[in-house]
Amino acid sequence: MGEISVLGAGAFGTALAISLAATGRDVTLWARDAEAAQVMQANRENARRLPGKAFPTSLTATSDLTKACEGRVLLLAVPMQQLAGFCDTNKRLIQHKTLVSCCKGVDLTSERGPLAVLEDTVPDADVAILSGPSFAVDIADGLPTALTLAGRDQATVDHLQTLLTTANIRLYSSLDPLGVEFGGALKNVIAIACGLAIGAGLGESARAALMTRGFAEMQRLALRLGAERDTLAGLSGFGDLVLTCTSEKSRNFSHGLKLGRGAKIDPTVTVEGVATAKAVAHLSRSLEIDMPITTTVTQILNRDISISEAAESLLSRPLKRE
Numbered sequence: 357m358g359e360i361s362v363l364g365a366g367a368f369g370t371a372l373a374i375s376l377a378a379t380g381r382d383v384t385l386w387a388r389d390a391e392a393a394q395v396m397q398a399n400r401e402n403a404r405r406l407p408g409k410a411f412p413t414s415l416t417a418t419s420d421l422t423k424a425c426e427g428r429v430l431l432l433a434v435p436m437q438q439l440a441g442f443c444d445t446n447k448r449l450i451q452h453k454t455l456v457s458c459c460k461g462v463d464l465t466s467e468r469g470p471l472a473v474l475e476d477t478v479p480d481a482d483v484a485i486l487s488g489p490s491f492a493v494d495i496a497d498g499l500p501t502a503l504t505l506a507g508r509d510q511a512t513v514d515h516l517q518t519l520l521t522t523a524n525i526r527l528y529s530s531l532d533p534l535g536v537e538f539g540g541a542l543k544n545v546i547a548i549a550c551g552l553a554i555g556a557g558l559g560e561s562a563r564a565a566l567m568t569r570g571f572a573e574m575q576r577l578a579l580r581l582g583a584e585r586d587t588l589a590g591l592s593g594f595g596d597l598v599l600t601c602t603s604e605k606s607r608n609f610s611h612g613l614k615l616g617r618g619a620k621i622d623p624t625v626t627v628e629g630v631a632t633a634k635a636v637a638h639l640s641r642s643l644e645i646d647m648p649i650t651t652t653v654t655q656i657l658n659r660d661i662s663i664s665e666a667a668e669s670l671l672s673r674p675l676k677r678e
């Protein structure tokens with residue numbers, strides 16, 4: 357086994373493993389399902405989550421978590437709402453390692469981002485977060501992007517920045533993990549709002565207004581929690597907001613789009629913004645931070661109000677300075 361393992365063989369974990377292994381490094385991809393891991397290893401493809409993207413020769417798929425955790429650096433790529441439980445259950449195997457969260461969301465139970473969840477559940481690990489504009493299919497196709505690698509410890513961040521840079525992923529470093537994790541989480545909720553607007557036929561101008569005012573409320577919350585403004589304006593905040601709100605490749609945007617059109621939703625698809633909207637609406641209420649778009653998204657998702665009622669309510673808020 358090599359130095360790097362990716363835990364969670366969904367679309368993103370698989371794409372990262374492919375990009376890292378394409379540099380010639382030995383990379384292990386762990387899937388919880390034994391049969392799925394075996395089939396992936398034999399067919400050199402994750403046909404269920406990322407079809408048609410061939411595994412480089414130095415990529416090994418396995419369901420043996422003990423073996424996968426022999427690596428020094430473990431990239432965690434499970435859905436956000438599974439992260440705390442996964443870490444808690446497997447604490448013995450992942451403690452004392454360098455853990456890099458690849459999740460974008462806020463945990464419903466603790467109302468905290470992935471880095472804080474890692475710090476709480478695995479206090480003996482070195483922790484970091486990787487986030488920014490990156491559709492799994494693009495990464496696996498070798499298309500270029502730039503992401504942010506953030507942590508609290510300069511030496512850990514420097515090491516990971518070099519280790520995890522690949523031919524198509526340029527990594528910027530940051531010592532503001534809170535800004536990075538909240539940027540990546542909050543943009544998903546705004547992407548749902550944009551999908552709803554486009555799906556309901558409210559137009560491109562409405563989308564641009566939602567992105568801009570959504571960005572304002574993302575900053576309001578993140579800055580209050582201690583993030584730096586520049587981080588929100590960076591790849592993991594503004595960068596990922598733009599990508600996710602403007603592409604049907606985004607599951608969050610597409611979820612809103614389908615709801616807006618009255619189309620059927622596939623409940624098996626990972627749509628991080630749904631739980632995150634709920635967590636953030638509650639968090640913002642308790643901190644008395646105004647987040648009207650996020651709150652409205654939760655009301656629509658709960659079917660408390662219709663999209664036209666939501667638009668009317670957002671437009672009729674008291675007028676204020678930008």
Ligand SMILES: NC(=O)C1=CN([C@@H]2O[C@H](COP(=O)(O)OP(=O)(O)OC[C@H]3O[C@@H](n4cnc5c(N)ncnc54)[C@H](OP(=O)(O)O)[C@@H]3O)[C@@H](O)[C@H]2O)C=CC1
Pocket residue numbers: 364365366367368369388389405433434435436438441442458459460461490491492493625626628
């Ligand atoms: N897809 C993308 O383009 C990007 C995704 N991300 C982030 O990456 C994270 C993962 O998303 P993504 O890979 O797309 O999700 P997917 O829906 O593609 O896959 C989720 C994976 O997690 C596994 N899983 C779920 N629960 C557990 C658990 N309790 N223990 C172990 N494994 C589990 C699933 O296993 P099984 O197959 O057995 O169900 C599946 O392989 C999300 O936070 C997302 O926001 C970030 C950037 C881009």
Ligand SMILES: O=C(CO)COP(=O)(O)O
Pocket residue numbers: 460488489490491544547596599600605606607608609626627628
């Ligand atoms: O975070 C992503 C792109 O950077 C992926 O977005 P979705 O989870 O909405 O597909």
